[in-house]
Amino acid sequence: MTPKIKHEKSCGAVIFKRDGDQILYLTVEYKKEKGYWGLVKGHVEKGETEHETARREIYEEVGLDDLTFLDGFRAEINYSPKPNTEKLVVFFLAEAHTDHVRYLWDEHVAHQWLPVTEMLTQLTYESDRSVIRLADAFLRAEYLRSSH
Numbered sequence: 529m530t531p532k533i534k535h536e537k538s539c540g541a542v543i544f545k546r547d548g549d550q551i552l553y554l555t556v557e558y559k560k561e562k563g564y565w566g567l568v569k570g571h572v573e574k575g576e577t578e579h580e581t582a583r584r585e586i587y588e589e590v591g592l593d594d595l596t597f598l599d600g601f602r603a604e605i606n607y608s609p610k611p612n613t614e615k616l617v618v619f620f621l622a623e624a625h626t627d628h629v630r631y632l633w634d635e636h637v638a639h640q641w642l643p644v645t646e647m648l649t650q651l652t653y654e655s656d657r658s659v660i661r662l663a664d665a666f667l668r669a670e671y672l673r674s675s676h
Contacts, residue, residue, distance in 0.1 A: 536615040539581035540569025541622040542603075542663040543592065545641060551667060552641040553660060554624070555650055556590065559637045564652045567659065569617055578618050586622065590639065591630030595622045601666045605655040619659050621666065 543554040558564045570585035572578070579597065587593050601621035609615050629639050642650055644664045651657050
């Protein structure tokens with residue numbers, strides 16, 4: 529008999545801030561897997577929309593609540609975190625209006641605000657790097673359009 533596949537869903541965001549002409553992205557180091565650098569995300573709770581989950585998880589994990597989500601960006605990754613489990617993670621793009629990160633839970637041990645080139649070397653998994661590439665391209669296209 530084939531084991532039943534468990535499906536999980538998480539939502540989060542590529543969080544960025546402007547620093548002069550530069551765009552910096554937020555990455556966090558996860559405590560339980562020391563050395564794992566990733567993006568802010570977490571499990572969808574019953575009755576939540578994807579955006580509600582992303583906003584709640586951002587606040588719970590890094591204490592940021594002064595954010596603007598950019599319309600039109602949504603990236604998905606799929607992976608298997610453990611046997612017989614498939615996970616879908618949905619990422620949005622959110623601009624932080626402050627860089628004051630606070631760990632409200634003890635899930636993370638460190639964070640960094642990095643330009644895209646450093647972000648691509650800091651992130652542990654290729655799936656997160658692919659999301660950053662998409663977000664950075666989207667963001668630069670939006671800024672180029674809005675600056676003319």
